[in-house]
Every structure is written in C-alpha cells, then in structure tokens.
Amino acid sequence: MLELSLFSALALFMLGGSVAMILNTQPLFSAFGFLVAMLGLAGMFALLESQFLALAQIMVSVGAIVVVSMLTILTVNAKEENLPYEPYKYRWIIFSALLVSPLSLLMYKSMTLLHEEFNGIDVVDTKLIGSMLFSKWVLPFEIVSVLLLSAMVGAIVIARKKRTKVEER
C-alpha cells in the first residue's frame, strides 16, 4: 500500500512536471517542471531499490542538464514580449503526442524485455556496474560515447567563430 501510494505520488510529479514543462511560456518555469519530472524519476529508481541509479539520475539530470539549461535561459533572459506567438500550440502538442506514440510502444516493448538480462543480480554496487560496462556491455557503451563525441564536435563547429571576408584580407 505504501509502495503504491509512493508510486502514484511520484508518477503524478513526473506527469505534472512534464506537462508544466511543455505548457509554460516562461522558460524558467519550464525548467522547474523538468526538474520536478527528473526528481520524480530519481524517486522511481529509489523505489526500485536501485540507489546508484537514483543518485546518478540526480547527478546527471539535475546537476548537469538542468543547471546548464538554466544558465542558458539566464544568459538569453528573454522578456515576456520577446517570446514567440503560438496560436495553435495545443493542437500541435496533441498532434506530436500522437506522432511519437509508436515510438513509445517500441520503447515499452524493448524495456519490458530488458529486465530478463539482469535477473541473477541481487545487489547492485558501483564495482559491478563498472565491470559490466567494460566487459559485457562494452559495445553499446562505446556506441553511446561515439554519439556523445559527435554531439560535442557538432557543438564546437557551431560555436566556432565564422571567418568573415574582412578578417581574411
């Protein structure tokens, strides 16, 4: 009973945070919604007695992603009148929700199959995770790091100063 009520509270937090993130016009309130959703997700992991995953979730999502995105929001500091005019916002949201539903189904199917891989493990500690990442799961791990590397290279290319004709002369 306690577990169920905790789960429903966390699920409400996650749903509410996600909806608030999409619907808010002010970017910082959206960031707060995202923060609430991420903390709810960490709580879900803690509810599954996976302390490491919960803490890693807070460390990466809150400590890195939310802080960096909020810093961007602060730097841009958009005023209310500078925000874009979106008359068909709710229609677009419903349309895109329908659009990603096959993908959600795919995620659901693959995630429900995944737990059979980890059946024999009772206690998850950092050492086990480290050795698993570098032995059995080394290929997916490396593919993810290539993805991150390409994202980093892309960011550097975009951020690099474009050489104008005046400078070349």
Add this chain to the structure above:
Amino acid sequence: MSTFSIVVAVVSLILGALLALLTIPVLVWLERRIASLIQDRLGPNRTNIFGFRLGGVVQSFADVVKLLLKEEYYPSHINMGRWLFMLAPVITFVAALLAFMVIPFADTLMINGEALRVQALPVGFSLLWYLAIGAIGVLGVIFGGWLSHNKYALLGAARAGSMVISYELALGLSALAFVVTYDSVDFNAMVQWQSGVFWGVVPAWGILVQPVAAIILIVALFAETNRNPFTVAEGESEIVAGYMTEHTAMKFAMYFMGEYVAMNTASAVIITMIFGGYQLPWVSTETMLTHFSTFALALMVAIPLVVAVLIRWMRKNNTVRPTVSTDGGRGFETKVLSIALVVMTLFLEAVLLYLGFFAENLVANTIAVALFQVAVFVVKLMLFNIFFIIIRWTVPRFRYDQVQHLGWYYLLPLSLFNLLVTAIIVVGVTS
C-alpha cells in the same frame, strides 16, 4: 530490527540534524568574532539573556528574532512567480542540509553481531549522494536570482551557475582519484581506510596519500560553497548582494543559513575524505576497544586539563575594563558556567572510571568509544570551519575571470593528470 538498531538510527538522525542546525548560530558568532580578531576589535559581546552572554553567541539568536520581525517585501513585477520566489531559498537550504546527512559521525557500531551505521541517512553511496544533492543547491540560487527581475540578481545567479559548472568537474575528478585510492564511494569505508599508517609511522590520511587531489578538493569545495576568495555570486563592490538582493526577512535568512550549512557540510566532507574523519591518527577503533582501560585513563587525565584551561580563559576574558563600575552579570555568568563545567567533568570521570576499571561490558565500551569519536569529529569540524573563516577574512577576492581561469586552465587539467597517475599506480600495485 532490534531495539539497539532503532535507537542508533534515531540518535544518529537527531545528531545529524543538531550538528547541521545548531552550528549555524555558532558559525555566525565565530565568523564575527574571528573577523573582529583579525581586524583588531572585539565583535559582538553584549547581547545577553539574564546576564548570560556565552561569549556573544546570544547575539545570533537576537538576529533570528530581528529577521523574523522584518517586513516581507516582494518586487512588484513577480506576478505569477511568487511561490517559486519564496521556494528558491528553501531549495538552497534544504539541499545543503540533506547533503550533510550522509557524513559518518563515528565508526560502525558492532552490537551483538549487528553492524549499525552512525550516519543520519544510512546511504552506502555517500560520496555520490553529496555530489548529487549538493548540486541541487545552486538551482535555488538561479531561481531566486532570475525571479528578482533585477540586473544584479540576474548577474549573481548566472555567475553562481557558471561557477558550479566549472568547479564541479575539478571536484568530481579529484573525488574520483580518492575513490580509486580508497576503493569505495562510502564515506565510512574511506575513514576506515585512513585509520591505517604507511611507512610505519605516517597516518594514511588523504592529504598525505593524495596531496594534489586533496588541494584540488579543498579549492573546489571553497568555490562550490561560494566562500572567499571565490565570492563571485555576491560582491558588494560589483553586484551588491548578488542573487539575494531582492530577498528580505526570513527568505534572506534562508539563503544566509544555507550558506553556513553548505560551509559546514564542505568542512565535514573535507575532514571525512582527507583528514581521517572521526579517527585520531594512529589510534583505530579496534585499538581503543582492546585497550579500553588505557583509553579511559588517558581521557580521565585529558578532560580535567582541557576544562581547567577553559575555566582560566573564561575568568581572564569574561570581564570589563577596570574603569567600568558594573560588570553586568559577567562574574555571575563565569561562576555558573564554571560550576556547570566542573560538575560535568566529575560526572564524566565517574562514568569513565566505572566503565574502564569495574564494568566489563563490551556494548557500553563500544558506545563510549563512539561518543568519543563524535567529539573528535566535532572538534575537527570546528577547526576546519575556523580555517574557512580565517581564509575569508585574510585573502582578497579573485576577479570573476580569474576564478574561471583557475578552474578551467589549472584545476581541471591537474585533476585529470592526477587521476591518470593514481589509476596507473593503483593498477600497478594491485596487479
């Protein structure tokens, strides 16, 4: 769950809350008195309750009353965001408070074959908890600064955020070097590792085993807690009070107290990771338990000496100038406090005498050793807090670009290099 485990869990939680919250007035008092000492003046020493000044600590409680009674003020253009404006200081304060809760105050108690952690929240991944929860604190600063609709507050919040991003890397990488060395992310295991010695005599404290990582850790934690010389989120000469410019009364007090709790937590993490935590050098928990009579005798000699010095110091200093006719109850306060201290000493002596020489009770001995370790922890914590305060009042502030330069150009490459060397040495030793 035995009775002992419940009692230990509750007592550790209360101890954690007390150590985090009761140190706030003491730290504010220490800050003022040490600043006064450095600037050759006296500092607050007159506020009293029935003549009790406690050296000026009472001033902090008077400040709380003042802050509670102040006018609440909100900038007029917040509109919808008032709840978040009020929530922001609370986020900062609670994050700092929760981060403190994973510090071990004493060694794991072994009672009737049960291992009981003396830790407010018994989390095994203590270091990860500290890094994760500690990072939430800056969110309160950013929300508060942005919602103030004030250029100074906005700049302060942006600076706080960028500081955290640039120093979190150096902090994490230097902490990782310690994780590689100690082979654990658990604070308690780290302290137990440090109770050994290397080369026969030198205590295996983190600062001696990993000097580079230790220095990076201290510098990064100074920056994370936003203390001098890294105060960039608030600077009176540049951006007034930074992110808390528009916050009044208790909302300001929440930010203010959150800063002190964060400083306290940073000192606790530093002494746990690199100064042996609750352990005395050369004396491990097992040594104290096996030679309990010797340990009790040593304490029975040491406690009266400390108390005697304290009473003499109080009698010398808790006075007024000879030209002033009334002493405002200072003599009475000295007398009462002296009697209280002597009674406490006698009580402790009796308990130690009984435990050390008459009772052969292992459980009682374990608890006595744990209490002694808590005392050692508190003394070390206060010493490091004083170090924080002395640094604040003696070193000038860095300019903002200098702070960023230090973080990115020196600390980050240095901590990466240190991690590489540590990994090579550890792999070479173990394989």
